[in-house]
Amino acid sequence: MAHTMTKREGEAAPPSRGAIVALDFGKAWDYAAAPESPDHVSIDPKYGLFIGGRWVTPRSGRFFPTINPSTEEVLAEVADANAQDVDDAVRAAREAYDKYWSRMRGADRAKYIFRIARAIQEKARELAIVESMDGGKPIKESRDIDLPLAAAHFFYHAGWADKLDYAFHGRRIRSLGVAGQIIPWNFPLLMAAWKIAPALACGNTVVLKPAETTPLTALLLAKIIEEAELPPGVVNIVTGGGETGAALAIHPDVNKVAFTGSTSVGKRIQRAIAGTHKRLSLELGGKAANIVFADAPIDQAVDGIVNGIYFNQGHVCCAGSRLLVEESVHDVIVKKLRDRMATLRMGSPLDKNTDVGAINSKAQLARIRELVAAGEEEGCERYSAPCPVPEKGYWFPPTFFTGASMSSRIAREEIFGPVLTILTFRTPDEAVEKANNTSYGLSAGVWTDKGAKIFYMATKLKAGVIWGNTFNKFDPTSPFGGYKESGFGREGGRQGLAAYLGVE
Amino acid sequence: MENKEASRKAPRGFERDETSESALGTSGASGASGVEVEHTSSGDILLMKPYDSANVDARVRVNKAYKMFIGGAFVRSESGRYFQVEGAPSEEDLGADPATVNVPRGSRKDVRDAVLAARSALVSWERRTAYNRGQILYRLAEVMESRRPELTQSLVRGGETPAEAASQVNVSIDRVVFYAGFADKFFALLASSNPVAGPHFNFSVPEPMGTIGVIAPDRPALLGLVSTILPIITGGNTCVALAGERDPRTSIVWSECLATSDIPGGVVNILTGHANELAVHFAKHREVAGIDAWMVDPNLRRAVESEGADSVKRVTTRVPMDAEAWSNERKAQGLGWIERFLETKTIWHPVGV
Numbered sequence: 001m002a003h004t005m006t007k008r009e010g011e012a013a014p015p016s017r018g019a020i021v022a023l024d025f026g027k028a029w030d031y032a033a034a035p036e037s038p039d040h041v042s043i044d045p046k047y048g049l050f051i052g053g054r055w056v057t058p059r060s061g062r063f064f065p066t067i068n069p070s071t072e073e074v075l076a077e078v079a080d081a082n083a084q085d086v087d088d089a090v091r092a093a094r095e096a097y098d099k100y101w102s103r104m105r106g107a108d109r110a111k112y113i114f115r116i117a118r119a120i121q122e123k124a125r126e127l128a129i130v131e132s133m134d135g136g137k138p139i140k141e142s143r144d145i146d147l148p149l150a151a152a153h154f155f156y157h158a159g160w161a162d163k164l165d166y167a168f169h170g171r172r173i174r175s176l177g178v179a180g181q182i183i184p185w186n187f188p189l190l191m192a193a194w195k196i197a198p199a200l201a202c203g204n205t206v207v208l209k210p211a212e213t214t215p216l217t218a219l220l221l222a223k224i225i226e227e228a229e230l231p232p233g234v235v236n237i238v239t240g241g242g243e244t245g246a247a248l249a250i251h252p253d254v255n256k257v258a259f260t261g262s263t264s265v266g267k268r269i270q271r272a273i274a275g276t277h278k279r280l281s282l283e284l285g286g287k288a289a290n291i292v293f294a295d296a297p298i299d300q301a302v303d304g305i306v307n308g309i310y311f312n313q314g315h316v317c318c319a320g321s322r323l324l325v326e327e328s329v330h331d332v333i334v335k336k337l338r339d340r341m342a343t344l345r346m347g348s349p350l351d352k353n354t355d356v357g358a359i360n361s362k363a364q365l366a367r368i369r370e371l372v373a374a375g376e377e378e379g380c381e382r383y384s385a386p387c388p389v390p391e392k393g394y395w396f397p398p399t400f401f402t403g404a405s406m407s408s409r410i411a412r413e414e415i416f417g418p419v420l421t422i423l424t425f426r427t428p429d430e431a432v433e434k435a436n437n438t439s440y441g442l443s444a445g446v447w448t449d450k451g452a453k454i455f456y457m458a459t460k461l462k463a464g465v466i467w468g469n470t471f472n473k474f475d476p477t478s479p480f481g482g483y484k485e486s487g488f489g490r491e492g493g494r495q496g497l498a499a500y501l502g503v504e
Numbered sequence: 505m506e507n508k509e510a511s512r513k514a515p516r517g518f519e520r521d522e523t524s525e526s527a528l529g530t531s532g533a534s535g536a537s538g539v540e541v542e543h544t545s546s547g548d549i550l551l552m553k554p555y556d557s558a559n560v561d562a563r564v565r566v567n568k569a570y571k572m573f574i575g576g577a578f579v580r581s582e583s584g585r586y587f588q589v590e591g592a593p594s595e596e597d598l599g600a601d602p603a604t605v606n607v608p609r610g611s612r613k614d615v616r617d618a619v620l621a622a623r624s625a626l627v628s629w630e631r632r633t634a635y636n637r638g639q640i641l642y643r644l645a646e647v648m649e650s651r652r653p654e655l656t657q658s659l660v661r662g663g664e665t666p667a668e669a670a671s672q673v674n675v676s677i678d679r680v681v682f683y684a685g686f687a688d689k690f691f692a693l694l695a696s697s698n699p700v701a702g703p704h705f706n707f708s709v710p711e712p713m714g715t716i717g718v719i720a721p722d723r724p725a726l727l728g729l730v731s732t733i734l735p736i737i738t739g740g741n742t743c744v745a746l747a748g749e750r751d752p753r754t755s756i757v758w759s760e761c762l763a764t765s766d767i768p769g770g771v772v773n774i775l776t777g778h779a780n781e782l783a784v785h786f787a788k789h790r791e792v793a794g795i796d797a798w799m800v801d802p803n804l805r806r807a808v809e810s811e812g813a814d815s816v817k818r819v820t821t822r823v824p825m826d827a828e829a830w831s832n833e834r835k836a837q838g839l840g841w842i843e844r845f846l847e848t849k850t851i852w853h854p855v856g857v
Binding site: 152169170171263266267268270271274275282284439454458463464465466467468469470473475477478479480481483484485486487488490493494495503504 | 693696698699700706708793802803807810840849853
């Protein structure tokens, strides 16, 4: 291992206070490091903006560093686009829309998008490594989930480009124009794929702003798009922070704004573009209930709980961050959960053994610590997995709280980290009541062996995605998106096309 | 056709309610003995000749008090406020209205009461079978058909020509029938089974969003309401609608159709009042999931969209179409009108033994 593991995150507060002691594997769980080599990966020292098919120096003249959150090393300098740069990008996108993309046959648009899908597959390992270096997620997740899904999204939507008339029988459709897209740092390349692929398939051109802390794979995607010889300006990538995103969202020549990120920023965008006739889709925060009934296959459920909340360090908008367990199985589930967590390996994102990678940024780590401290102050009981914590980088061990109430901050606010809040219920209706008692409505999970109960719950839960006896599954054919303050519009599937088309 | 405003603080002599109106006792039903009116400089209408002594045998008409429709009941505004609209436009009008009628001027509290009623009605309405909802909506068409003369007459008083009014009522009834027959079909057109790349059964279904607010267009008074409300409730949502200000009385006459159909109380709630006062209260209410607002004023449209952002509301605001477009089946009805206020829920389950 590259890092010395000395400090423990939970040292200040003893990690294990409950009556049941977690499994201790001792040396039996030691393993040899198996790092994925980054030596075939090339990251430029400095990246400009990809506008109109060319790499340009930002008019702002400013660059900012993007770092590896597991080592705090600078990976590259990235352009900080200002409003003028955004304007250049929107102009390029408008010109590309008028000159090429809106006039091209769907079948030809499709072939360009297929090219992108293929190139992502060809460069998958390189992209996965950069994703893990820039964002901190374990290589086995970027390699086995993010990359295959990103390629699949382009492949799936490519096929729609010449079949849109079938998607909305008997109704007239039209493309919207220029789409301004702002994406988060938790699945950087995958979110770029979710945004760009349907926009292009539906005949729109794109200006995409990747997240400030994870711009690299979007820039590598820009290279792929360049190599795929898309007409200049069809896809433009502008890097920067919140101001860059704001300039893009409110730009008068942007016809469609698509945003994935926090609910508070989503609300600001919705307010900012009120009265402008821009189309908007929002994929915002969540506080998903993962509901486990006593008749569930408990061991499978425990694995589902772990996947639900510790996948991608909990940086998942649809994470199963509220575990609702039927009272009679609370203790056994807590015990099994601790045992399972004792096997989780936290460490270098590039190590193929790693289950839990680095927290994406210093700011996010501070947010997680703040909410965990609030949980402790409110008298909830904390358990953190006994993972050694590397000295450099941003880390937080898998953690859960018991003894929380519905009104606890950790039961209401999105933590966006590897922190689970465990609550109990006695009847299915109580579970529904508690699950729906949130302003969010992105996802939910139900674990039971009884089919009728799954459908009863699935019908009553106010959430856009319901996972029955599974969790955190994604697919380009499967519409994804929220109810209530988790946003509106869908991504994926036939339904997702509606976000990028005018349907009359 | 101007609406005469009178606040609670108006001088006593200018205040009107149904008691003072009936005490003045407008005379008989025949046009020949119609009431003369005089428009004062303040804009108020004073009844000059309350009683026609030449026609003492004429029956004294019973005037109707027009009320809003909330939770299945007819209520005045909790604020006690009202505004006036012209009643019978001509001496030939044989209906039951005096020259002016008082219509409740709904308040923010009325909006809240109506939303509460709509939210309470939501659970049972969204859980009804699609077939049952279709039957209930068809029953509304039956009731409207039997009240066709009353609806037509109300529209005429609201300023439509008799021919326009009759046509609007016809189209409105047909539109209700259109949605009645759609209740058990849109689901199959919008749902999907999704071929995910893995051992999972995955499907997406449309679900109602919840309680939807409607700011109805001023014209056409009946068809505008029917065209906006019917697709919302067909999808399983409940609704709070603010009727257009130009002819709010027709919305109340239509509410009487709703009340005598099988639509459960609270599924449709109709308020009367001023959009520039109430629209933002629809937008600010956190229990309102979506808004369909038809308003001319761009500032008001922007305000509604902006205030709706605080609860990530699904807001569409639009400039009202012309009357002809509302009658057009391609422009003013269809699957898209239902889909606009539906959510998509996607359900995954593993396949295996």
